[in-house]
Amino acid sequence: MMNSLHTALRSAAKNKFRTAITALSVFIGVLSVLLISGIVQAGKTALGQELSSLGADGLTLKYSEDSTIYQLDESALQKVAQTKGVKGASPIVVEPGQLTGPSGSVQKVYTWGVGNNADSLISLDLLWGRSISRGDIASRAAVCLLDSKTAQEMFGRENVVGKRVPLNIAGYQQEFEVVGVVSSSSNILKSFAGGLMPTLVYTPYTVIPMATGDSSFDQIAVKLDQGADSQVVRTRLQKAVDPDGRCGVDILDLASQKDSLDRILDIVTLVLSCVAAISLLVAGMCITTVMISSVAERTREIGIKKAIGATSGSILREFLAEAMLLSLVGSTAAALLCLLLLKAATALTGIDMALSSTVLFFSLVGSVLLGGAFGAYPAYKAARMHPVEALRRE
Secondary structure, eight states, X not given: OHHHHHHHHHHHHHTHHHHXXXXXHHHHXXXXXXXXXXXXXXXXXXXXXHHHHTTTTSEEEEEOTTOOSOXXXXXXXXXXXXXXXXXXXXXXXXXXXXXXXXXXXXXXXXXXXXXXXHHHHTTOOEEEEOOOOHHHHXXXXXXXXXXXXXXXXXXXXXXXXXXXXXXXXXXXXXXXXXXXXXXXXXXXXXXXXXXXXXXXXXXXXXXXXXXXXXXXXXXXXXXXXXXXXXXXXXXXXXXXXXXXXXXXXXXXXXXXXXXXXXXXXXXXXXXXXXXXXXXXXXXXXXXXXXXXXXXXXXXXXXXXHHHTTOOHHHHHHHHHHHHHHHHHHHHHHHHHHHHXXXXXXXXXXXXXXXXXXXHHHHHHHHHHHHHHHHTHHHXXXXXXXXXXXXXXXX
């Protein structure tokens, strides 16, 4: 086996240009597959984290738009919070508004009225100051949380705790004290969508009725206990807030929606990988062509080796080793470059992009086996040569 490998290395070194072109074809194919795998996997992970931060690992409860019998209020919130399987519940009231900066610049925002436990339901990462407290809720305090990007744009720095900002909610303007700044670095959806994603300002949910005159909630976000069955909890919630079934309560299972999105992304990954695999097939055909050319050039050498006792098996192994070596060189270079590119992309975007060791292993092994498969016919052709016929050829 070592003799076959040594001969393969010598043959590859003798024809440097042909070796480089063949390895390059494998390199392109493997790099395409690895990059697609790494980018899509990073996208899935990042999107999953983002959806979880928005509460997509729980339930959202609201009444149907045509329901006039019931409203989501404090009573409904208590019933939801006391339901078995519910870890936490927070009311959500959303109203469009305008935030005025110190320079007089006006920025459109969405004001989210939330409870004191909202940071655990929608994963607010507090950088400076404090979260909204029970006291803020009870006293209807004019306090708010800004994200770090908005703070940087408006004040030129992130830590703006203690600053007062005019906030207009549904035509009602009031100065709010910034009591906390939350991280916006993980807000990937906003980063990609740019201006299409609105800026969010978080206030106590009890403040918004002062502007709108409506004390009901838009929704109640529900966080489930670890391991709780969402369908079972969903049934319990329906019985708790709509025992007679007359008000038309809607409970959106965001966890199921997240699973559906993951399945869609899996299909996208498969389709893109299949497209990238076409370049691997092209690389395989390139290996076959190059190896057939190599067999034709070394016909006399094969005849001499057979005449002095080389077996068909040793000739077969020699050419298979050369084909697999070409694939190994190309795929290894592709794997190294892919890791460097993903690392650079992580540094630039802040999104963790990494390849799993399993993907790397199967990519390398698969490309080597691919080289062996496409090099099998030329190797078989070389092994079947008759020494006398081979020595007759110039």
